[in-house]
Amino acid sequence: MSDTPFGFGLPPEEPDDGDEGKKKDQESGGGQGPANPFGFGGVPGAGGFGGGPGGPGADNPFAAMFGSLNPNDLGAAFQQLGQMLSYEGGPVNWDMAKQIARQTVSQGSPDGTKDTSVGPAERKAVEEAVRLADLWLDDATSLPSGAGSAVAWSRAEWVEATLPAWKELVDPVAERVGTAMGDVLPEEMQAMAGPLIGMMRSMGGAMFGTQIGQAVGVLAGEVVGSSDIGLPLGPAGKAALLPVNIETFGKDLSVPQEEVRLYLALREAAHQRLFAHVPWLRSHLFGAVDGYARGIKVDTAKLEDVVGQFDPQNPEQLQEALQQGMFQPEDTPEQKAALARLETALALVEGWVDAVVHAAAKPRLSSADALRETLRRRRASGGPAEQTFATLIGLELRPRRLRDASRLWASLTDARGVDGRDAVWAHPDMLPTATDLDDPDGFVHREQIDFSELDKMLGEAADKPDLRKKKDDGEGKGDDAE
DSSP states (O other), rough: OSGGGOOOOOOOOOOOOOHHHHHHHHHHHOOTTTTSTTTTOTTTTTTSSSSSSTTTTSSSSTTTHHOOOGGGGHHHHHHHHHHHHHHOOOSSOHHHHHHHHHHHHHHHHSOOOOOOOOOOHHHHHHHHHHHHHHHHHHTTOOOOOOSSSEEEOOHHHHHHHHHHHHHHHHHHHHHHHHHHHHHHHHHHHHTTTTHHHHHHHHHHHHHHHHHHHHHHHHHHOOOOOTTSSOOSSSOTEEEEOOOHHHHHHHHTTTSSSHHHHHHHHHHHHHHHHHHHHHHHHHHHHHHHHHHHHHHHOOOOHHHHHHHHHHTTTTEEEHHHHHOOEEEEEOOOOHHHHHHHHHHHHHHHHHHHHHHHHHHHTTTOOOHHHHHOOOOOOOOHHOOOHHHHHHHHHHHOOOOTTTTHHHHHHHHHHHHHHHHHHHHGOOGGSSSHHHHHHHHHHHHHTSSSOOOHHHHHHHHHHHHHHHHHHHHHHHHHHHHOOO
């Protein structure tokens, strides 16, 4: 630990010549008196507010968050700083995350495209594409339609609609960081440092919110629907597409825009069917993420270094630590099993969608093969926003075995038919494992387990106490009547 915990040093000694010495000290830049209470350095135009040889952020620790500060920006900057320090909510400041995500979206994506409001013609095109996609999927899967409505979102609308799901994914990991901030202190210091720990947690929540907001904002410029990463991020029953991103996605594919939209509508509608009619699947996936997150340990050495040198005038330290990542998976059998379950579950979802959509599109779209391969490569590589989440959450939400899973579902279709393939989703214990992805033929020809009788027996056992209780209640009432 540092000799001056949290970066607080001793106050400067009083100059021998009193107030005159203070004045000289301030004029020479040797102190941080009333003329410069926050240590921003310099005055407007003198290199401290985005100018000068140091550039943005050299003398201004808030430049990365607030942008190039000038006198007109100071009010907003201090207001945001006040929000950071006064935050008393959960492990992530989600109000700030939403604000940063919206700001990131408004700046446009790296390719230069800007977010635009969705017009009536685009909404109608999306609705028609989803309606046609659902008709085609009727022949490719026994699961009925899961899209009660079809919506066309702007990037900003995608941010608003998906933040609740991100909260569910990120909060467990962020909570571990907040707890670790207090745990790295010696016990005898924790009581004395209570207010400071509270301030650090507030700022940690703000920094997490900033990073999550930036990642969500960047991801909003990449996604084409509500289920691109294999998790149901949007509201249940809403098949959503982003017209501005679909146009960008298909720009260099030499494929008609209508076919690109229809193929992506097939994928979105297939995801909706799966999550709507496999009721345990959402909790299974989110539970796998949570189970993996619980096994992640915070790099306490790195965090202790940050805490030991923490300077309240430089909250950027926490942000930089988050950007570098503090998470290390536990090298235990339990953690490896949790990761295998999660990766297998994501691969099975994406593999099923890939197989079903290909079966529906292949006879009808000449570009089906090209679009399929493009989407596979896109999911396998991931974008910059997914890499950001890998740093923040310690987890890559990518189906590493997508092709293996797709082949397994196709083999199941050949061997058991569409109904037999989709029946595997009836119970989580019937799903293929990572070992089954290595030997799909062995899984395909294995005798199926019928859980219907077991479920019936469990249901009857659960009902019996209620019947007994009703009978006892009836007898008791009869005795009272007598």
